[in-house]
Amino acid sequence: MSYIPHLDKALLKGLIAVLPLALLAGCDSEPQAVAQVKPSVKVLEVTMKAITPSEEFVGRTEATQDIKIKSKVRGNLLKTYFEEGSMVTKGDLLFEVDPEQYEAAVKASKALVAQSTAAYETAVRNFKRGEGLIEDNYISQADYDNLLSNKLQNAAALQSANAELDNAKLELGYTKIHAPFSGRIGRAEVFVGDLIIPDQTELVNLVQVEPMWVNFQLPERVIISAQKAAKLAEHDYSIEDLPVKLRFPDGSEFDETGTIDFIDNRVDATTGTLAVRAKFANSNQVVVPGLYVTAIIEAPTVQEVMLIPQRAVQEDQQGRYVLTVDSDKVVKRKNVVLGKRYGVDWELEQGLEKGELVITEGLQKARVGAEVDYEMDTVQPFDENDS
Structure with missing residues (x-):
């Protein structure tokens, strides 16, 4: 019974003596070094690209003609001849107002013309008789003057009756309302x-959709730049000579090219812009x-500029910057000044030199001062298919 406890104490003393030696031996051994893997990135070389400079402006479409059709005569609406929202052609019959009272007015005017014609013809015959009688002194000068006056009065009455007939016919014609131009018609505001x-x-409402206007504003800086470019160009041109492209709100472009047909004669003092159409x-x-669109005006000359992809550009409190890789494969930060945007790329104005390598993929792995592979x-700048 006393042997086992004695043995346990001996084992315990041995463990206490050996354990510090084992710990010390463990501290003296060195772990194996793990090789560091360099992050892998993709880069693009900064090069000069030939581009056609362009300016973009927010505009709004406007119908070349947009009118509210009204009647010129009074009456009850008799019939509607068009389908709402459809295209109509100039001269198409749209509405008809009850013509009964106007037809009656035409008949009455015709009767008045006939009566006035008979009176006038009688006055003319009497006057001709008087001309023969006054030569032989059978009538006095006063009687002759009365015959002349009667002829002139009846001539005036006939002219007035014809005018009334013309007006009655005109009002009868107004009972049928035709499209004044071709376009798309809206919803009828009246019923039979x-x-x-x-x-x-x-x-x-009727709007003309062929052709269509786009109104936008040119800032002062664009006007001045355009004037300078026109002076430096080999061939004289004006703003009116520049083609205009159109981009819809969904990003698609209109397949037609427009022309500038109106430029206002002064700059708006409150906005500093010039109205253009x-x-x-x-x-x-x-x-x-009424559609909001983007009007794009391209310059007539081609320019050489440096472009960098938008996906390579980052921004913090110090501004916009890119990460580059030098000849030693070390990552460096370069602050940049960017100009206009062309497709998926930015125009580079300051910060980089031609031939530098800009990181385009793996930005989250790259660290300034660290080496990378x-x-x-393969995607080149100004490739609009690049996502």
């Missing part, structure tokens, strides 16, 4: 049986009035 009040009741044929009626990016 409604009382139409002339020049007051709005019947329907471009015209597009809109032959397929794709553009509708890199390969050339």
Whole structure:
């Protein structure tokens, strides 16, 4: 019974003596070094690219003609001849106002013309008789003057009756309301049986969609730049000579090219802009009035500029910058000044030199001052298919 406890104490003393030696031996051994793996990135070389400078402006489409059709005569609406929202052609019949009272007015005017014609012809015959009688002194000068006056009065009455007939026919013609130009018609504002009040009741809206206008504003700086470019150009040109392209809100571009057909004669003092209008044929009626679009004006000359991809540009409190790789494969930060945007790229104004390597992929792995392995990016700047 006393042997086992004695043995346990001996083992415990041995463990206490050996354990510090084992710990010391463990501290003296060195762990194996783990080789560091350099992050891999993709880079693009900064090069000069030939581009056509352009400016973009927010604009709004406007119909070349946009009217509210009204009646010129009073009466109840008899019939509507068009389909709402459809395209109509100039001269198409749109509405008809009850013509009954105007037909009656034409008949009455015709009767008055016939009566006035008979009176005038009688007065002419009497006057001719008087001319023969006064030569033989059978009538006095006063009687002759009365015959002349009667002829002139009846001539005036006949002229007035013809004018009334013309007016009655005109008002009868106004009972049928035709499209003044080709375009897209809106929703009818009246219904059959409604009382139409002339020049007051709005019947329907009609807009002309071929051609279509786009209104936008040119800032002062663009005007000055355009004037300088025109002076430096080999061939004289004006703003009106520049083609205008159109981009829709969904990013797609209109397949037609427009021309500038109006430039205001002064700069707006409150906004510092000049009102400009471009015209597009809109032959397929794709553009509708009231649409917000982007008007793009391209310069007539090609320029050499440096471009860098948007995905290579980062921004912090110090501004925009890119990460580059030098000849020793070390990552460096370069602050940059950017100009206009072309597709998926920025124009580089300051910060880099031609031939430098800009990191385009693996930015999250690259650290300033650290070495990296890199390969050339296959996507070239100004490739609009690049996502």
